[in-house]
Amino acid sequence: MSVHLEIDNVSKTFQVGSHQVQALREVSLQVTRGECLAVVGESGSGKSTLANLILGIHAASSGTIRLDGTALPDTRGPEHRRRIQLVQQNPLSALNPRRRIGASLRLPLDVYDIGPKAGRAARVGELLQEVGLPADFAHRKPSALSGGQRQRVAIARALACGSEIVVLDEPTSALDVLVQARVLTLLDRLRRDRGLTFVFITHDLSVVRNIADRVAIFEKGRLVETGPTEQVFTAPASDYTRRLIGAVPVVSDAEARLRDKLLETSK
Numbered sequence: 681m682s683v684h685l686e687i688d689n690v691s692k693t694f695q696v697g698s699h700q701v702q703a704l705r706e707v708s709l710q711v712t713r714g715e716c717l718a719v720v721g722e723s724g725s726g727k728s729t730l731a732n733l734i735l736g737i738h739a740a741s742s743g744t745i746r747l748d749g750t751a752l753p754d755t756r757g758p759e760h761r762r763r764i765q766l767v768q769q770n771p772l773s774a775l776n777p778r779r780r781i782g783a784s785l786r787l788p789l790d791v792y793d794i795g796p797k798a799g800r801a802a803r804v805g806e807l808l809q810e811v812g813l814p815a816d817f818a819h820r821k822p823s824a825l826s827g828g829q830r831q832r833v834a835i836a837r838a839l840a841c842g843s844e845i846v847v848l849d850e851p852t853s854a855l856d857v858l859v860q861a862r863v864l865t866l867l868d869r870l871r872r873d874r875g876l877t878f879v880f881i882t883h884d885l886s887v888v889r890n891i892a893d894r895v896a897i898f899e900k901g902r903l904v905e906t907g908p909t910e911q912v913f914t915a916p917a918s919d920y921t922r923r924l925i926g927a928v929p930v931v932s933d934a935e936a937r938l939r940d941k942l943l944e945t946s947k
């Protein structure tokens with residue numbers, strides 16, 4: 681499989697008052713087309729900074745990010761923005777509360793001029809169905825949806841413009857455990873069906889185990905370890921990873937077992 685996204689010796693420094701914060705230090709990482717790479721690390725380890733650089737929200741201080749072998753510019757044009765999309769933890773930040781769901785889903789079709797104009801209303805209905813929601817949800821406002829339903833809409837919106845890479849920043853951590861399992865199953869199916877590449881930021885190691893092909897472990901802005909998920913879990917190469925695996929039960933053991941079982945049976 682080809683390298684889809686390449687992070688090549690990337691550093692990011694923020695100037696805060698008179699001192700500098702090194703959020704990322706010489707990070708090199710490759711993501712293969714169609715794979716799910718989990719990005720894991722303690723709070724402040726640089727995960728969101730990496731996401732922001734991939735999305736073009738911030739520019740790297742040094743190093744290069746390549747998409748299909750071509751360096752991405754610091755200021756992204758519409759084509760690059762279309763190809764790399766974000767799904768955030770809180771779907772409300774992606775959806776305008778005053779806008780009906782149909783209008784929110786139509787927006788990327790209009791902005792990126794996707795498909796014939798006359799077919800766009802029908803496409804909105806299809807998008808809703810692709811994420812497991814009834815087409816008539818197009819008439820609702822975000823406040824008339826549950827948290828899980830809103831996150832499905834946010835996923836549909838990220839995929840509406842034919843994106844290839846989806847950066848998922850804790851996409852299920854605000855949802856309860858059963859809804860989490862369903863949304864994760866949906867994400868996994870969409871990735872496989874559409875050949876999407878995922879960069880999946882999470883604190884939740886049971887999520888990582890269930891959906892990631894590979895894991896990248898960050899500590900204080902450095903990439904300390906990367907490898908296939910099972911290998912990193914069963915034979916971690918660094919003490920930091922060993923401590924992280926031992927120390928981050930985000931959900932209770934009983935909940936995690938229940939979700940693992942649900943994900944297993946829904947595959």
Ligand SMILES: Nc1ncnc2c1ncn2[C@@H]1O[C@H](COP(=O)(O)OP(=O)(O)OP(=O)(O)O)[C@@H](O)[C@H]1O
Nearest residue numbers: 694696701702703722723724725726727728729730
């Ligand atoms: N805009 C900014 N200005 C100044 N410092 C920043 C900025 N964004 C991030 N940082 C700093 O960079 C470091 C990495 O932050 P980042 O948000 O990437 O970590 P994280 O791993 O995503 O943390 P969390 O899991 O808590 O979201 C932290 O020390 C943070 O304070």
